[in-house]
Amino acid sequence: PLTLEDGRYVMDFDDLTAKISRNTKMLLLCNPHNPVGRVWKRHELEQLGRICVANDILLIADEIHDDIIYSGHHHYPIANLGEELANNTITLSSPGKTFNLQGMQMGYAIIPEPSIKKVFSDQLARNWVHLYNPLTIEATRAAYQEGExxxxxxxxxxxxxxxxxxxxxxxxxxxxxxxxxxxxxxxxxxxxxxxxxxxxxxxxxxxxxxxxxxxxxxxxxxxxxxxxxxxxxxxxxxxxxxxxxxxxxxxxxxxx
Ligand SMILES: Cc1ncc(COP(=O)(O)O)c(C=O)c1O
CATH class of the missing domain: 3.90.1150.10 (Aspartate Aminotransferase, domain 1)
Structure with missing residues (x-):
């Protein structure tokens, strides 16, 4: 839940907390945010992280726009803000936006906690979406290593x-x-x-x-x-x- 304040969107933590119930299992964070373009500040992410950890809510962080950041702003991957958060987060990204490689159909997940990683990998394998062609892998390597x-x-x-x-x-x-x-x-x-x-x-x-x-x-x-x-x-x-x-x-x- 976001609210617009003085021309900028902010997270409404009171509303979020009020919406959490026993059935709340996951929170989807978009950082940088599509469509409102916010790159969340460290203190905002820390507050969000504390709410998720305290309520045993798994964080899914879609950080696909993470390299497209403008002057004066800094992108903090939420999983980097402490071990507890790292172990409670699935970070999703792709070279698609940054390097215009959507056609390669490449995405990746970073999952430090082994038990979450196993459930995730097993599900990918069950759906046959864990296989990449060699061109995709080489394009991704070239983009990240040579695209700066x-x-x-x-x-x-x-x-x-x-x-x-x-x-x-x-x-x-x-x-x-x-x-x-x-x-x-x-x-x-x-x-x-x-x-x-x-x-x-x-x-x-x-x-x-x-x-x-x-x-x-x-x-x-x-x-x-x-x-x-x-x-x-x-x-x-x-x-x-x-x-x-x-x-x-x-x-x-x-x-x-
Ligand atoms: C925030 C966000 N996540 C994920 C995607 C999916 O990207 P793709 O299917 O090109 O990998 C998009 C594409 O617009 C996006 O904006």
Whole structure:
């Protein structure tokens, strides 16, 4: 459960604690968070970790965006914040986002606690998803061992795109606000001030602006009035998309 406070999402620990029951077995943490772009601070993760350990809740940490972190932010893998947390966490990641290798269909889990690892591995084997082809393994090795320079260039490019996107929207698109992402290459757009229904908002983006955003509702409760924009694209494509959104929003006021 997240709440939006002064333009940033925070974890609502009171709400979380209230929702825990005897049947609560697992908590799924997304860090960096998709879609709201938060890179959780150390003290937030420690508080979350304490709640999980105290209530015997296994942490599943989806850290797939862990390398896409912008200036001024630091990603802490939650399993690194102490032995107790390490032994209570399954960390999931992949080179897919960082190195654009989704086509390799590669993911991995880091599970320090042997008994959890055994249950996990047995289940993978039962579902026949534990086998990788050699090309995938070599691509992953090459990415992690030889991809640093490429990644540094990518991060500089993405940060420039992010800053431009935020600046453009603030200056040119009244009615849409940006939740500035600390990491990830996605941006959560707050379109609630446009006062459109979700169907009208989707129509505005898809049919009027002709841009392919993800509808906020596809991320569940709290997504009403929001859209998700992926800015991992050439700056010129981003510019055109923003211009089209701006024109479509201007068109709304002309209709009124
Ligand atoms: C937070 C998060 N986890 C996992 C995935 C799955 O990635 P893939 O299926 O490409 O490995 C995604 C993809 O969008 C994601 O954003």
């Amino acid at each position: 320079e490429w990644l540094n260039d990518l991060l500089a490019y993405l940060e420039q795109n992010r800053d431009h996107l935020v600046d453009y929207i603030h200056k040119n698109i009244p009615g849409i606000d940006v939740i500035v992402p600390d990491g990830t290459y996605i941006c959560w757009l707050d379109c609630r001030a446009l006062s459109l229904s979700q169907v009208e908002l989707r129509d505005l983006m898809t049919n009027k602006a002709k841009v392919g955003l993800n509808d906020g509702m596809s991320f569940g409760t709290g997504g009403e009035g929001f859209q998700r924009l992926n800015f991992a694209c050439p700056g010129s494509t981003l510019e055109e998309g923003l211009q089209r959104i701006s024109d479509a929003v201007k068109g709304l006021s002309q209709q009124k």
